Amino acid sequence: MTHDHDLVLRPTEAQTAAALAPPPGRTGGDLVVETLRSLGATTVFGLPGQHALAVFDAVRRSDLRLVGLRVENNAGFAADAYGRVTGEAAPLLLSTGPGALTALPALQEAAAASAPVLAISSQIPLAGLGGARHGYLHELRDQQASFRDVVKSVHTVRAASQIPSAIAAAWQSALTAPHGPVWVEIPEDVLRAETVLPQVTGVDATPPELAPRPELTALAAHWLTQAARPVIVAGGGVIRSDAAGKLKQLAERLDAPVVTTYGGKGAFPWAHPLSLRSWVEDRHVTDHLEDADVLLVVGSGLGELSSNYGTFAPRGRIVQIEADLGKLESNYPALGIHADARPALQALLETVGERTDPQAPKRVEETLTKVRTRIEGQDRALEQNLLTAIRKAVPDRSPTFWDMTILGYWAWAGFDARRPNTMHSAQGAGGLGYAFPAALGAAVAEPDTPVLAVSGDGGAMYGLAELATAQQYGLDVTWLIVDDGGYGILREYMTDAYGASTATELGRPDFVALAESFGVPAVRSTPDTLTADLKRCLTTPGPSVVVLPETLRMFAPTHE
Template sequence: MGAPRNGGDLVTETLTALGARVAFGIPGQHALGLFDALRRAPGLRFVSSRVENNAAFAADGHARLTGEVTPLLVSTGPGALLTLASLQESRASSAPVLVISSQVPRAGLGGGRHGYLHELPEQSASFANVTKTAFTVRHASQIPSALAGAWRAAASAPAGPVLVEIPQDVLLEPTVVPPVEDVDPAPVPLTPRAELVAEAARLLDGARRPRILAGGGVSRSGGRDALVALAEALRAPVATTFGGKDAFPWDHPLSLQSWIEDRHTTDYLEGADVLLVVGSGLGELSSNYHTFAPRGRVVQVEADLGKLESNHPALGVHGDAASTLAGLAEAVTRRPADPAVEGEVASVKAAVAARLDAQDLAAERAVLAAVREALPDGAPSFWDMTMLAYWAWSAWDPRGGGAYSAQGSGGLGYGFPAALGAAAAGRGPVLAVSGDGGAMYSVAELATARQHDLDVTWLVVDDGGYGILREYMESSFGEATHTELARPDFVALAGAFGVPATRTSPERLREDLSAALSRPGPNVVVLPMVLGLFAPTHLDG
């Protein structure tokens, strides 16, 4: 007769019943009951990282790519706290990560017995700013309901990370709870109020110059088709934020693409008599650094109630982007094709291109083009906070693969571990892009990539320092301080982990990167190059 089931088994059974197929994390002393249960859960794959913040980024990357709630399993105290910076990104970018952390034994909770290893006075309080909510389990029978509630909370719009903490003794204690089967993963729908949809449709129908700014909420909600239907019905041009780059087809005649840091695009959007902002809070990066000043009416569709009208007066529609767009597409009156509108869109994009042509940026544009040519259509890309990513925010065509970055909170080290998490979904090659500074945050995860044979090609642009900070300091103060970095030979270092690596050049980049992406498993391509950034267009007159 086998060992009795315990609290750890209830966790893995519940996650499997909810639909989880892969989990990320790192074992720890208080969590051993949970990790022991993983070997009795054949339907749940575990990917072990080397540092907890990178495990959290991996869960974020998997959640963004798949749209599925993704479990993150960590231990008490130091292990849990190391996830906070990564969860800040997940909260800002609405990635549904389900954090399951162990806790000290029940006797130490709530000001009880003290002196346990890893003990924090109020561990869940540390997560208050980076999660939607937190659950503390005190008995094994609470585990299935707590996890199901947390799963639904993480998935419900606006999605985001949720914490469940379970004491060490609860994970280890035998349970008489039967195997978990009947749990409900369905999120609570966020349906907009009918009168708001009707009023928004009335405003859009009456507009002579309707225009749309689509954010990441459109992509996350699966609202792309509804957005296309609405834009075509209204003959309304569409710009996308950096976080919503795949919300609208890049080459559509109504697509303004993502040049929202350029005054040509910003001015055109400002000229709408009715501007529909959907799935965006119009924060700093989506409003040309808060210089954006719409002159007409604004209709804002947003799942996060706190973001409605937080930056601009609007008709605020609290609702899921996809369902709201579908309702609007059905409600508005379809307009005839208007070549003049498509001509306006083409003129805006031509003005943006002319502005770039006037700057000495041919090398940077060629590098980004080479990366785009090397990455197969439909393959996702994950970008660290690095110079080439700043280019990609505006200029990258995702071609059906999605482009993901850490712009929600702006922390370094996101690209590679997030790409590893995405690769665990097993959908084909994934590209990660980092600078040498950001690469050092996550270089230990080369071991994770090799151990789990994850199909990620990591492009490291080595410019000898923190390139963005160097650029900012030189433009602001005339010279940069403490931005130059000693760094390893990344090719040799990757080789030490057993990961194939290539040192390339701008001329060979497309060929070398394409070859790496065609080889299954992890690969590294290093490009030694200093890139410049296009001028700060929000300062133009």
């Protein structure tokens, strides 16, 4: 009797011929590249270091596209964005010690945002491993320990024959829900050594689907069908799972209002009659959620921001669909369904009954009117007008990337992301400097689509070196820098809390002149000319910088 798996394991004649006559001069670095190509990778990010040179040499001799950035952390942010935009695992090539450690903040953001990044790092030679200190350059006592608490999984290689399996296992881990960054570590001498192993072909690392248990979705469907006031909270898991269409179907079938978390921006149409938008730091929206008798939370852990700083106190039942087991019921008791958003929403669509609630859109509009009235009473017309100006300038299909800056905080709540997976920020881990290098990664992923990055002057200083990257590769990214001479949001927080701010005022360059010194066109803008300036830059191929000298203020959130 012949089983299907026997047929899969039998090599073809071409594979056998290739295995018997591998090309000469190949190294462990070639095994890395061949495995990546076999898995479907076309692009890698990173920058070389002494221990990783064999990998980069192998990339040179391959058809992989290498995008070399100037700082490892920025390379990590670029890979993060590439993974978010494409849904593919983004290879990130790093050297040992300082080079690897410099990428840690980017990997933390990728973990918080469930971005599939495949970090491959070199390591000191095998002779230096095992606990003793040998004095190798870049040596760490336990390099992988620095990453174990950040990434989703760690994979170590100690022999060339282990390379394909380790990378395949890491690739599968990165793309198994919830997506996330993974770490592969390979010693320098293993990468450099010549190998007689056959060329790597036919690697399969297809991730398994994380499907819901049917008895749980059956109960959730019953609760939602019988609910008087169901409401849906859509988080970043809806975006990562490409489930926005199914979310919309379910909301309309139930007549259930939908609020998107900051990570879930674009998961539900902004102007839909059932859309509560993203004002999760507003007490009126919190009240609306608390009034629900059944609250369906999809792809969110209801963390600090999404729970309005923990002030959300639900009175009804909660159903939580979450791919990250560690987030399931971690903040609120619920009917916890451990599943990826897409198959879970499909299961609900197949079992939920249809309900009609003509008052639901009216309740949504009443809540949004209260939000607008509150914001309008805070004298924040400038900030709202800037969001409007940006929205007018940016094509609907264009990805936007926002740094941890006041205008970015406004965008979390008030920017209309008109399509799923087009608005990204570093709000997962909250590190500075994300927007511009991430936008470069998105431009690599979608070279025919202009990309917008938004930073404050403080956050912009983290990524200035990547102006050289943008110019070198001709990446179609427009970088809006709001220049207020300091860390604006920290200045505001400290002044409110302590009556004065410390270490928030910054000397900074002439950003226009600096950009032009890299060969990147730049313009100094005003609130009145911002739309026109952005449109001109976004429709001109290649990188550009728009500098807006303005001091902005945050809206006052309400927690009580």
